[in-house]
Amino acid sequence: MENKHLANWRILIIASVITALFIAVLLMAAAIVNGRTQTTAVHADERVNVLANSTDDCVECHARNTPGIVEQYGHSTMAAADVGCRDCHEVSADYPGAIEHQGTHVLNQPTTAMCQDCHQAEVAQFNQSRHALPAYVAYAGAQDLPSELLMQYESIPEGSFNPDQMRNALFAKEGPEITKFACQACHDVGKPAADGSVGECSSCHLRHEFSREQVRRPETCNACHIGPDHPQWEIYQESAHGIAYATGGHNWHWEAETGTLDTTDFPAPTCATCHFAGFGTQSTTHDTGDRLSWYLFAPVSTRRPAWQDNVTRMQGVCGECHNPNFINTFYTDADAATEKINEWVIESDIILAAAKDEGLLTDEPFDETIDFTHFNLWHHWGRTAKFGVWMQGADYVQWHGAYEMLHERAELIEQVNEKRHEAGLEELEFNADYFEE
Ligand code: HEC
Ligand code: HEC
Ligand code: HEC
Ligand code: HEC
Ligand code: HEC
Ligand code: HEC
């Protein structure tokens, strides 16, 4: 009796082990089939290195000298489409910036002129955007641009809008040892190259993977769209869209075909969805101004050229996920908030004028506290409040925006009155009546 019981137990255990193994094999087979069929969702890491057995001499030698580059590029869709190292790097001996290398000539940093051979539309759109020459002019000024580039700059419909020179003063004051790692690190996205072409695609498309996933992730933009004066990244993180990304983004179709994205690929938007992607009815663009209605970065925001068309395009993106009523209400409220911030900045200009008009300020920018107070008010907190409104970051609208503006305003009034007091002038109240006049 005892023995039979034991035997039964043995049979039971063996049977369960076999069943478990069978299920495991089934699951593995399912995973493999799944992996094969979901080719569009394959992560870049899972792609084969198409250059692994290449006999190209650039590849063979660089696989030894810079294996990282060959490894990365070998996994790109461009390598899979037979685009080689030479297509981007090789130039004639007399090409501006050419370096003699291994019996030929190469560019160390391929320019947009190289990309343009195959990506005409993207380069043309990029050139029409503020990521191109306007970003460079923002610190370098337009005075030294050769005439051809000056023409290109002036032909950008919303490009030459440049209402404020205060930051150029900072650029000059800080000097090249600093600005190389500061202003230029971000604004060189639009720097002209020796061959006359403009910009650096690799500011967003990290070489040598050129991966759709990488450029669609919001972290790509946070290289530059971050910090107290343009915290779009921080704002996005606290928005409902950013929370959807942080909590569910691992299931989104990061590698989906460009130009045909919809809500099954991205149930909530990233920066790229709203500002670049072909999404729903909208087509892909590298002209980031195409969907914007205000110059939000300006001290006092004004409308962009053809802004109504831009609104239609941006709302076309929202409309894939929100109803028209919701979107229109949002835009009406956000317009009103933008105008309110404008009012506060205009008032701060009037307050400052009570010292300026009396000759109580030096001409030198950023040499006395009052310059910083006024700059902080609009450049940091005013802009942040506007960005927070438009991209749904309540904390940035409130505690890093409106509240800080009110605080800076109180400081500004105190500082202006101190100067007036020292000069023997009457102190001012800056009440509603004062601003009416
Ligand atoms: C026999 C080996 C070898 C071959 C072949 C070779 N490279 Fe290089 N390459 C190197 C080494 C080593 C360096 C780093 C030292 C240097 O700059 O020479 C380098 C540097 C470079 C640089 C950076 C240049 C700079 O001055 O910063 C580029 C770009 C480059 N190679 C592209 C290419 C391309 C494109 C090809 C094919 C046309 C190629 N290489 C063929 C070995 C090679
Ligand atoms: C699609 C265009 C493209 C292709 C194809 C390409 N590169 Fe590059 N490569 C770039 C760009 C853009 C840069 C400059 C990036 C920067 O400066 O930020 C660069 C930089 C480099 C550099 C110098 C930068 C460094 O970090 O040392 C080397 C070396 C190089 N590439 C080698 C190669 C080799 C080898 C291949 C082929 C396996 C290749 N590249 C294919 C676009 C390309
Ligand atoms: C010789 C032609 C050629 C050159 C030069 C070239 N590309 Fe490409 N590129 C292609 C082709 C072809 C594809 C499409 C690959 C695919 O989707 O199958 C592509 C795709 C891309 C993609 C999309 C990748 C993806 O997975 O969808 C990016 C981004 C890109 N290229 C950037 C650049 C940049 C930046 C440069 C210049 C530094 C450049 N390319 C130079 C031919 C080129
Ligand atoms: C961390 C990256 C970063 C650094 C560093 C940086 N900027 Fe910017 N800057 C930006 C971004 C991003 C914008 C766009 C904000 C927007 O459109 O809302 C911008 C906007 C501007 C603008 C307004 C747009 C225009 O063209 O008139 C000016 C001017 C400017 N920056 C100048 C400078 C100067 C000068 C410095 C250095 C003292 C500097 N920036 C440092 C990223 C940076
Ligand atoms: C400011 C960031 C940024 C810069 C700079 C940039 N791109 Fe892109 N690019 C993107 C984003 C975001 C996408 C993906 C859009 C989407 O989600 O479909 C993209 C997509 C692409 C694609 C795939 C588009 C398609 O239709 O297959 C190509 C090709 C490309 N970029 C080329 C370039 C070239 C060439 C340059 C330089 C002139 C450049 N990009 C500069 C952000 C950038
Ligand atoms: C290398 C730095 C850099 C990166 C990376 C970058 N940007 Fe920018 N961006 C800038 C600068 C600088 C400006 C301001 C240019 C100006 O107006 O002078 C700007 C401006 C913009 C604007 C306003 C354009 C206008 O017409 O006023 C938008 C929208 C924008 N960027 C979106 C993005 C998105 C989305 C990404 C990521 C896919 C991104 N950027 C990545 C530097 C960058």
Ligand code: HEC
């Ligand atoms: C839900 C869509 C959406 C997302 C996601 C989004 N934005 Fe925006 N963004 C907007 C809207 C709407 C505006 C204001 C449009 C207007 O002026 O009419 C705006 C404005 C901007 C501006 C200001 C341009 C100016 O006039 O100064 C920049 C820069 C920008 N966004 C960058 C980013 C970056 C970087 C991210 C990701 C970290 C991001 N956006 C995420 C919709 C979005």
Ligand code: HEC
């Ligand atoms: C791909 C889909 C998608 C797109 C495109 C999109 N949203 Fe959203 N949005 C969502 C999701 C998902 C939420 C979070 C769920 C919710 O609160 O309704 C959300 C939430 C919001 C909220 C917060 C609602 C609340 O109750 O807190 C606002 C405001 C908003 N979106 C505005 C916009 C605007 C404006 C645009 C276009 C510039 C836009 N969205 C584009 C999917 C999207």
